[in-house]
Amino acid sequence: MDAEPKNTGGKAEPWGDITPDAARRLVSAAVHAFAERGYHATTTRDIASRAGMSPAALYIHYKTKEELLYQISKVGHERALTIVERARDSEGTPAERLADAVRSFVRWHAEHHTTARVVQYELGALAEEHHAEVIAVRKATDGAVRSIIEDGVKAGVFDVADVRGTTVAVLSLCIDVARWFNTAGRSTPDEVGDLYAGLVLRMVGAHGEHQDGRP
Amino acid sequence: MDAEPKNTGGKAEPWGDITPDAARRLVSAAVHAFAERGYHATTTRDIASRAGMSPAALYIHYKTKEELLYQISKVGHERALTIVERARDSEGTPAERLADAVRSFVRWHAEHHTTARVVQYELGALAEEHHAEVIAVRKATDGAVRSIIEDGVKAGVFDVADVRGTTVAVLSLCIDVARWFNTAGRSTPDEVGDLYAGLVLRMVGAHGEHQDGRP
DNA sequence: ACGGAGAGTGAGCAAGCGCTTAGGCCCCGT
DNA sequence: ACGGGGCCTAAGCGCTTGCTCACTCTCCGT
Structure with a gap:
């Protein structure tokens, strides 16, 4: 269906293309640790041990702990942006594209x-320059x-009094899914x-x- | 308008009734520090200095840094619960009460x-017992x-296919306001x-x- | 055969952390 | 007059943190 084989939204972890292998394991370990405890409560020893290596090995692949967060945050934001841009640029009625x-x-x-x-929730821990970069993607x-x-x-075909405010609300709704969604929960991502x-x-x-955006 | 003079939703800081004065200053300082940097990135020295006292003074009024977060989290969750319970128990159509x-x-x-x-966003740092207590309030x-x-x-008068899912969505929308709202921003809390x-x-x-819930 | 780059380790440093201790000041009931 | 509790501070303890260093092992081009 897609000319480009590169995966940008599939089910696999979004880190499959990072090399060398150890760097990929580190990012994956950091994602899980940051998500569970938060950036500041996660130690570099924790990340390294989750990746099955010594604390010092982290610094062969990443200069600082913050750089790990930056990689995750940057790639993640770009993936999210790609998704909405693809919908915006697709063919169809506004309702279909919004849906x-x-x-x-x-x-x-x-x-x-x-x-x-x-x-979505750890970007506050980024260094100022990295933070600004990520904020720009969010604005996009x-x-x-x-x-x-x-x-x-x-x-x-839409009846919206406050476009800016409604946009914020729509994004709120979507973003907040990351906070409460749980794989063991009642509903699937599709639902x-x-x-x-x-x-x-x-x-x-x-x-x-119709309500599902299909005429 | 209210028989009870106690403020539960006014514009003042929700910590006006804490005594002694130093304890109130500490809670207020902790709230601002936690909100700015997050719980784990905030030091007890930071809280104490914001409250205008030495690091040791914190421990006269609170046993640990976590207890400060617990106080904030507990009182805040109870205030929030009171607000929706008041609306639920008020007179009026479902639309009026939901609005x-x-x-x-x-x-x-x-x-x-x-x-x-x-x-809303720092409850993950609570001790297990306190966390469970707060989760119970959230469920309510x-x-x-x-x-x-x-x-x-x-x-x-409502047309809702998935009541549970829609409830989550409604709460998402409301809660997420705390993440993005900024006093210097474009719109007021009322708007x-x-x-x-x-x-x-x-x-x-x-x-x-009508859309505003008033018939 | 072998030198050098890449990838990894164990040990540990300086700084900062949450929290404690010993002691001092001030106010108030008796 | 004075003892005692409430409130506060300076100093610092024990520990953890992010990160570095000296070194080893493995692999590969020549």
Whole structure:
């Protein structure tokens, strides 16, 4: 279905393409540790031992603990942005594109809830320069969602009084999935994605189509 | 308007009634520090110096740093629960009560966004026993919102396929306000509360009344 | 055969952490 | 007048933290 074989939203861990192997294990270990305890409560010894190596080995592949977080945060934010941009640029009515954006964005946050939790809730621990970089990606994500909503308003198929505020609300809804979603829980990523796509279409007052965004 | 003079949702800091004065200053300092940097990145020296005292003085009023977080988390969660319970138990249609709950819940999270950020996002740092206690309050909050939605569904004025999932979504929306709200930002707590009440009424498919929950 | 790069280790340093101790000041009931 | 509790500080203890250092092992091109 896709000309590019590179995986940007599949079920596997988003770190499959990192080399050497030890570096990949370190990132994966860091993601799990950061997600469980938070960045500041995680020690470099903890990360190293999860990756099956000595504390010193971490510094062969990454200069600092913060650089590990930066890698995770940067790649994660870019993946998330790609997802909404793909929906924004796809063909279809604004409702279809908005539903698609929400559905895949939510699904990503649910499937990769460990990574997503770090990406969405640990960015405050980044160094100032890295933080600014990541904030720029977040603004782009916000802009992508907003432009879909604006398209719907202009086309007269959405009824939104406060586009900016509603965009924030839509993103809130999606992002917060990373906080509460749990693999052992009641619903699957697909189910949550479908539910949320429907809720968002209602929020923007979409009319002239079914709730799932398909006319 | 209220027989009870005690403030449970006003604009002042929610810590006005703590005595002695030094203990109140410590809690307030801890709230600001935890909100800015997170629990684990905050040092007891930082809290003490913000409160204008020596590091050792903290331990006269609180046994540990974690106990400070526990006080903040417990009181904050109880305040939040009180707000939605009041809306649940008030008179009015389900739509009015749901709009009321969301409006005041969101307003609280926006007005007290510093406190709310600690309450909503730092509870993972609590000791196991305290954590369990706080989780129980959160479940009660979820139950209160869900019961309003269930009332609306039973009365035939809400159109909700997945009550549990929709409740989670509504709470997500409200809670996430604490993450992004900023006093210097574009909108006031009142504006966000009104906007979000309207969005939630749409999410539950409320009909037979205006969007603001008033028939 | 072998030198050098890459990848890893055990030991440990300086700094900072949560928290304790010993002691001092001030106010108040008797 | 004065003993005692409440409140506070300076100093510092024991420990953990992020990170470094000196060194070893393995692999590969020449």
